[in-house]
Amino acid sequence: MACGRILKPFWTLAHRWRAQTAIFLIAIAPLAAEAADYAGPLFDAHLHYNEEAWNGSVGPHSPADVLARMQRNGVKAIVANSRPNDGTKALASLAQTHQAGVTVVPFIRLYRNRADYDGWFRDETIYEMVQAEFARGVTGAQAGPYKGIGEFHLYDSANANGPVAKKLMQFAEKNQLAILAHVDDVAIDLLMAHAPGARLIWAHTGIGGAPVARVDALLARYPALMGELSYRPGLTCDSGKLCPEWRALLLKYPGRFMIGSDTWVNQRWQYYDELMKGYRVWLGDLPPDVARKIGWDNGAGLFGVK
Numbered sequence: 001m002a003c004g005r006i007l008k009p010f011w012t013l014a015h016r017w018r019a020q021t022a023i024f025l026i027a028i029a030p031l032a033a034e035a036a037d038y039a040g041p042l043f044d045a046h047l048h049y050n051e052e053a054w055n056g057s058v059g060p061h062s063p064a065d066v067l068a069r070m071q072r073n074g075v076k077a078i079v080a081n082s083r084p085n086d087g088t089k090a091l092a093s094l095a096q097t098h099q100a101g102v103t104v105v106p107f108i109r110l111y112r113n114r115a116d117y118d119g120w121f122r123d124e125t126i127y128e129m130v131q132a133e134f135a136r137g138v139t140g141a142q143a144g145p146y147k148g149i150g151e152f153h154l155y156d157s158a159n160a161n162g163p164v165a166k167k168l169m170q171f172a173e174k175n176q177l178a179i180l181a182h183v184d185d186v187a188i189d190l191l192m193a194h195a196p197g198a199r200l201i202w203a204h205t206g207i208g209g210a211p212v213a214r215v216d217a218l219l220a221r222y223p224a225l226m227g228e229l230s231y232r233p234g235l236t237c238d239s240g241k242l243c244p245e246w247r248a249l250l251l252k253y254p255g256r257f258m259i260g261s262d263t264w265v266n267q268r269w270q271y272y273d274e275l276m277k278g279y280r281v282w283l284g285d286l287p288p289d290v291a292r293k294i295g296w297d298n299g300a301g302l303f304g305v306k
């Protein structure tokens, strides 16, 4: 007890000192802070509006819900693709999408269902479905042709040489469709060999974490190759800022990267605000013109979005 009484004033003082220090640090924090978050428009270059997000009608993430998420995060354009394609077509056709100020860049998804993930690269019925879908285009408020195919996945890069993978690459090249591909670095070379003029967007820029030097070499080798940055391992370090080697790569190729939400499961819709806020944090760490390119211009330029 005695000890407690003696110590009490000391601890009280120590606590007060810490509190004052904390107040002081909070007061100087704005002065010491680095650049503000990027505040410009965002182009979400990797968005899914799958069946389970809205069940073809309302829930849990109705068109009004997902459009509100885009709107409050300053997302003005999206690459939309969905399993099946109805979600993409719904977003493109609705007047409320137009009213929300969101431009839809529709891509043809190769998957009618989950089973299609594993065999699409050799499945002729997928090729036929893509042909039919492309011929139909999208209708409604943002009627027009599809602008790309994908996202498709290759979990074994050798399947990039599957007959349908090859035909689809050539189909995309011929029709000037972009391709959103979730593949490893080996598959980038294989896919590009089928269609050297194709506009390939590398989903996640290598979700397996291809070394930065390898990403650099691929960007140098294929001038039309673009990298989309969701889930990219090693991209951000302390406080959500860019890791040094990634910052250097983005500065070296400011015209080659885009951001994306990858709303592949509903949980990603629930965290859409946090995802976009996270992008704004590290974009703010770049020179304003580079941030604007990666946040908006690169995607908008690729697809002619005003």
Ligand SMILES: [Zn+2]
Residues within 6 Å of the ligand: 046, 048, 151, 203, 262, 263, 264
């Ligand atoms: Zn995806």
